[in-house]
Amino acid sequence: MIYRAAAAILEQGLRLRASVGRPETLRERLTLMDVPRADIWIHGASVGELTSARPVIEALAQSHRVLVTANSLTGRDMAAGWGTAARLAPMDMPGVLRRFLAQAQPRLQVTVESEFWPLRSQALAGRGIPQAMIGARLSQRSAARWARLPGIIAPMLGRLAGLSAQDPDSEARLLALGLPPAAILPRLDLKLLTPARIRPPRPDPHRDRTLLAASTHEGEEALILDAWTAARRHHPDLRLILAIRHPQRGDQVSALLAQRGIAHQRRSAGDSGGDVLLADTLGEMDRWYASAGLCFVGGSLTDRGGHTPWEPAAHACAILHGPHLSNFRDAYGALDGAGAAQPVDAGSLVQQVIALAGHPDRARQMGWAARAVLDDRAGDPAALIAHLRELAGKPR
Known part of the structure; x- marks a missing residue:
């Protein structure tokens, strides 16, 4: 009740601001602009969430009218670029939600990952609109915070008609907070669906002789150059692509290469060949x-x-990685265990590059093993998509 009252008061203030300055983004968030009708309303916070769910979104759009919402302009515009109706998400305020649902009239609402909005959940339930969550994840820290608000989180989870968790731990935490066991759908890691759609390149001797250092940070390029220089003594035709994480560091890394007397080309200058290519661009x-x-x-x-x-x-590359893996520890553990990836440190990096460059068959085996792990963990989203279609009912 306190949350609803505060949201209603804030909404009046924002509507006054929107009427005076008429900022388009605020008007859109307040549903003071037209919203298209849709069978399924899909919401993702921003680019990352929507990108991971794109295969599911596109599959649902083949049978139903879909409306995608995002909290960010970049997320909205990206979804619109897919040919999908897209809007900024309505704010969690009574009047805003009333106007949005009256115009969109969805038959199913799907949230990507884990956003919980009390009034949105209540408004959807009040209209009898099923709610689902896909790729749901909840950290231990977030679960502990929600556990202090059982009167808010439990009703929201209890209204879900279906939830597909990203991992077993998230599923267990959500069940402990009040998710009905009957709502559990097969787990699916959405972030793996798009990579799994990539077709790996065919075996190519030129590819065998190319080392890619992907998404490197300051302090790593020097170690990579040491390894590549040492490996070139054994394999003079070994090529290097240095794809730095932050392209704005291009001049700094180019200077490092020049200090070492390494001739190189820069992708930012339009180049794409040479023994050493500094890939200092985005999106490639x-x-x-x-x-x-x-x-x-x-x-x-x-x-x-x-x-x-x-x-x-996804591209069937043999993978080398260092010891700092907190963001993807489980993923690298699976790849290491399958012989698809090899852990290295500053000392062993040189030996591993030399060994794999000299044994392309072994590198190819590692690459295809990595692809097999990806395909196995990505799974098939067909069952989840069929269940969502069932919840949405027949398209209008």
Whole structure:
């Protein structure tokens, strides 16, 4: 009651602000602009959540009218670029939600990952609209916070007609907070669906002789260059693609290469060849993964928590990584156990690069093992999509 009253008061203030300044984004969040009708309303916080759910969104859009909402302009615009109706998400306020649902008239609401909005949940239930959550995840810290508010979280979870968790731990935490066991759907890691759709490149000797250092951070490029320089003594035709995490560091890394007397080309200058290519652009990582049979994944030799191994796995790259993997510990554990990835440190990096560059068959085996792990863990979303379609009923 306190939350609803505060939200209603805040809504009046925001409506006054929107009427004076007429900022379009605020008007859209307050549902003071038209909302298209849809069979299924899908909400994701921003780019990351919506990108991970794109295969599910596109599959549902083949049979039903879909409306996608996001909390960010970039997320909204990205979804609109897919040819899907997209809007900024309505604020969790009584009048806003009343106007939004009256116009959209969805038959199913789907949330990607884990956003809990009390008034949204209540408004949907009041209209008899089923609610579902896909790729749901809940950290131990977040679960502890929600446990202090059982009167809020339990009713929201109790209204869910279906929930597909991202991992077993999240599922267990949500059940403990009040999720009905009958609402449990097969677990699915949405972030793996898009990589699993990538077709790996065919075996290529040129690819066998290319080392990619992907998403490297400051302090890692020097170690990579040491390893590549040493490996070149054994394999003079070994090529290097240095794809730095932050392109704005391009001048700094180019200077490091020049200090070592290493001739190189820069992608930001339009180049794409040479023995050493400094990939200092955004949006081209798939191209670099497809060009290299051997990949070191950055953010792992320095303590950055590591970066995703699933993109190199999608392209059947043999994977090397450092010891700092807090962001993807489970994923790398599965890949290491399958012989698809090899842990290294600053000392052993050189030996592993030399060994794999000299044995392309072994590197290819590692790459295909990585792809097999990805395919196994990604799973098939068909059952989940069928269940969501069932909840939405026949399209209008």
